[in-house]
Amino acid sequence: MPMELPANADIHPYLPQSYFADSHSIELSYRGESALEIYFEMVSRTPKWVNFLMDLRNRIVSKLGLKHLGRMADLDQNKPVEDYKVGDQVGIFSIVSLRHNEVVVEDCDKHLNVRLSFLLVPNGNQVTLHATTVVHVKNTFGKVYMFFVAPVHKVIVPKSLNSLIAR
Template sequence: MPIPNKSILNEYSKGAYFFDSFSKRIKYNNQTAIEVFLETATRTPVWIEFLMSMRNWIVSKLGLKHLGGLQDVPKKKLSTEYVVGERIGIFTLVSITDHEVVLEDCDKHLNVRVSFLVEPEGVAATVHATTVVHVNNVFGKIYMFFVAPFHKIIVPSTLKGLEQA
């Protein structure tokens, strides 16, 4: 699916090596974008957390950054207390509004940005989870060769957790 026109990542995706976007309709109770992201992160399926731990183990042997897990987000913090530059789980907060949160993780191989955009429609909303990756070198391309196929399974699976929220 294309990146939503309203997303901040639409502009950032120009020249990207990889991008994708997945959408999910949810019940809407005035949740902010950060609240939707946190709900998604805390409901990450066990098998995805296992893949993250395997990823961390493998890349640590290659001297790369250990990211932690998707569920490693602050608990019981008000959505209004998050500030740009703060680390939230495996990402750093780049931008935050009621309807879109943008997070990133950058290293010498990749620059990854993730957006959760919430488009309210009465008592429902559409949540768009978008990822954009810019690679910085050959190792980044090799890494994405292995990660991209899993990513297309992982993001829709994490969005399913919103059904139980």
């Protein structure tokens, strides 16, 4: 899939030599929220079947020596969104880049590096949200893992984004 992202997107440096790259866009009503606020809203609406798959993933891979990630929506409910900064943990990811219109989060281990960008392109009362995932694999186990995860990812991201339409 061609990546149609604005040139100033912070995720661009991660695209070269990626093993997997995927981007989905959606139009939403816009009230000036930050990319991080919309990301939090999406993960708080994570469908139950996605949580089930995350729980299943965690049980399986923990037996293979990979880390237990938790769930997407494992957020600090007492921390105001404006207090988050680069390096902070947000659910299963850590923030690596944070601007009002884009947040880039990542999870890296010995098998792969996963980065996710939420980029907002405002247009009046509407905003285009680009959700981009980039994965760099480090070894054969990372490739095997992505063999199973990539097809599911292509279903989960659009479904999760669509949960924002009803906001």
